[in-house]
Amino acid sequence: MRTARKIAMVVIAATLLVCLNAGFLAPAHYAAEFREAPNAAPSRAHWLGTDALGRDLFSRLLYGTRISLLLAPAAALLSTLLAGFIGGAAGYLGGIWERLAMAAADLVLSLPWLFLLITVRALLPLDVSPLISLAVTFALLGGLGWAAGARVLCAGARGLRNADFVLQARISGMHGLRLFAVHVLPNLKPVLCAQFWISVPVFILSEANLGVLGLGVAEPMPSWGGLMRELESMWSPLHEWWKLAPLLLLVAVTGSLQLLISREELTA
Amino acid sequence: MARKILQHALMIVATALLGGLLTAAMVRFAPGSSVDERELDPRLSSGSRQALRQARAAEQNFLRFYVDYLRRAAHGDLGISRTLNRPVRELLAERAPATLRCAGLGLGIGWAGALALAVSAAVLRRTAYDAFATVLAGALLCVPAAVLALLSVFANGPAPLVVAVIVFPRLYRYSRNLLAAGYRQPHLITAYAKGVSGARIFFAHVLPLAGPQLLALAGVSVSMAFGAAIPVEAVCGIPGIGQLAWQAALGRDLPLLLTLTVMVALATLLANLASEAAAQMLSPKAR
Numbered sequence: 425m426r427t428a429r430k431i432a433m434v435v436i437a438a439t440l441l442v443c444l445n446a447g448f449l450a451p452a453h454y455a456a457e458f459r460e461a462p463n464a465a466p467s468r469a470h471w472l473g474t475d476a477l478g479r480d481l482f483s484r485l486l487y488g489t490r491i492s493l494l495l496a497p498a499a500a501l502l503s504t505l506l507a508g509f510i511g512g513a514a515g516y517l518g519g520i521w522e523r524l525a526m527a528a529a530d531l532v533l534s535l536p537w538l539f540l541l542i543t544v545r546a547l548l549p550l551d552v553s554p555l556i557s558l559a560v561t562f563a564l565l566g567g568l569g570w571a572a573g574a575r576v577l578c579a580g581a582r583g584l585r586n587a588d589f590v591l592q593a594r595i596s597g598m599h600g601l602r603l604f605a606v607h608v609l610p611n612l613k614p615v616l617c618a619q620f621w622i623s624v625p626v627f628i629l630s631e632a633n634l635g636v637l638g639l640g641v642a643e644p645m646p647s648w649g650g651l652m653r654e655l656e657s658m659w660s661p662l663h664e665w666w667k668l669a670p671l672l673l674l675v676a677v678t679g680s681l682q683l684l685i686s687r688e689e690l691t692a
Numbered sequence: 693m694a695r696k697i698l699q700h701a702l703m704i705v706a707t708a709l710l711g712g713l714l715t716a717a718m719v720r721f722a723p724g725s726s727v728d729e730r731e732l733d734p735r736l737s738s739g740s741r742q743a744l745r746q747a748r749a750a751e752q753n754f755l756r757f758y759v760d761y762l763r764r765a766a767h768g769d770l771g772i773s774r775t776l777n778r779p780v781r782e783l784l785a786e787r788a789p790a791t792l793r794c795a796g797l798g799l800g801i802g803w804a805g806a807l808a809l810a811v812s813a814a815v816l817r818r819t820a821y822d823a824f825a826t827v828l829a830g831a832l833l834c835v836p837a838a839v840l841a842l843l844s845v846f847a848n849g850p851a852p853l854v855v856a857v858i859v860f861p862r863l864y865r866y867s868r869n870l871l872a873a874g875y876r877q878p879h880l881i882t883a884y885a886k887g888v889s890g891a892r893i894f895f896a897h898v899l900p901l902a903g904p905q906l907l908a909l910a911g912v913s914v915s916m917a918f919g920a921a922i923p924v925e926a927v928c929g930i931p932g933i934g935q936l937a938w939q940a941a942l943g944r945d946l947p948l949l950l951t952l953t954v955m956v957a958l959a960t961l962l963a964n965l966a967s968e969a970a971a972q973m974l975s976p977k978a979r
Contacts, residue, residue, distance in 0.1 A: 536956065539952075
């Protein structure tokens with residue numbers, strides 16, 4: 425298991441290193457069109473072939489990986505912060521605040537995740553610039569993914585509410601936000617870290633699902649979801665195997681993250 | 693017990709009403725909600741345009757829009773779909789059977805597979821077998837549901853099987869962990885030492901402990917199946933609720949999406965209530 429985790433770390437580190445240097449390593453810009461070679465098979469000029477518009481798939485994969493791998497943790501950070509604030513404060517305050525926050529979490533959790541995502545995504549305009557669609561997609565993931573984490577953090581903060589050191593701080597005259605920030609929140613850090621790591625692969629997969637359904641990042645901006653939409657135009661996975669490259673990379677990265685999460689959860 | 697169920701029922705009503713209200717508010721404040729592209733049709737007379745504007749004006753106040761929606765819903769009128777130009781009630785009646793068949797069958801197959809693997813992994817306790825099942829579930833968890841649906845199209849696989857493959861890894865992980873925790877109880881060592889049979893240990897000691905939580909998981913799995921229905925129906929071309937929700941999202945048919953949201957929330961909450969009631973009845977503490 426230790427070897428598997430080392431391999432997982434290497435896979436993530438190598439993918440990050442390559443995608444962060446996409447500007448140097450990619451043979452072309454992600455939106456550059458080679459009109460003379462649409463739907464081309466892999467060659468020296470285009471390592472993973474081209475799409476229907478003649479765009480180099482290898483370049484798009486590098487840029488798309490960078491977007492998905494950097495913005496999924498950003499969305500996870502947003503959802504963890506929201507979960508920490510809502511769940512932590514609810515558990516710490518207790519009473520009506522806890523009941524209200526947990527009712528809101530139940531409301532969000534009662535809806536299937538993908539259903540909730542497409543519902544809220546549809547409420548926002550679909551014909552926006554690629555950059556805005558990118559921000560909207562990942563902000564949506566971060567903004568809606570707080571509920572499960574908030575329940576866990578609420579339980580954690582509830583346990584700390586009457587802890588000896590919190591009572592001692594109260595007796596010493598520390599109250600409100602300062603007590604929450606100095607004594608409660610640092611003790612929730614392991615749970616917050618576990619929630620963050622759990623959210624990253626969930627958001628990567630959610631973005632991929634949204635992309636395949638045409639509700640994700642707008643063209644020509646590449647992301648793993650958008651790149652996997654290309655699979656729809658593939659007539660056979662055996663004959664056009666190179667089009668499976670984004671899927672294989674996504675499986676490798678999310679699989680590696682899943683392996684590392686079990687370690688994070690154990691340490692939490 | 694009755695009080696707890698009543699509390700849950702009230703929670704369902706409150707959640708559905710609040711969920712619908714929030715969605716109505718989002719419909720009202722969504723960018724572009726005050727614009728109707730039909731007004732651009734040059735064939736329409738000024739009277740028709742005025743009628744369209746008046747119809748939309750009634751939807752501007754979100755509270756009024758929502759109260760109207762509830763009043764009409766109580767009479768069975770769920771509104772008209774803007775993109776499909778058909779009553780939502782008619783669309784729901786037409787599409788629900790396909791989703792129930794696809795998601796229900798998929799859920800059944802997923803549960804059967806997950807329980808079969810989880811029980812055998814817990815009973816056999818062979819490291820290699822457990823590792824194989826865990827790796828299989830872990831690998832399936834890493835593939836997006838929509839891509840699984842796409843791959844099934846290439847393989848001519850049945851849609852319920854895709855739903856089963858999507859829900860299986862989550863169900864397997866929880867079930868396996870619950871059963872493994874059951875087998876780790878200290879008094880089972882005594883039971884083994886006394887020569888109690890494996891079947892008796894499973895049915896008398898492990899299952900009663902894991903049963904209520906497995907039932908709670910059954911309620912949650914309904915939500916998983918509904919979630920899986922969207923990409924599966926959209927990609928495999930099954931005319932169900934999932935495909936309808938996807939089409940409504942692409943066409944920004946917000947009233948239709950609002951109705952579907954409330955319906956799905958009610959269905960999942962009812963499933964959770966039923967599973968929790970069953971879990972309460974089976975719980976050793978309750979007995």
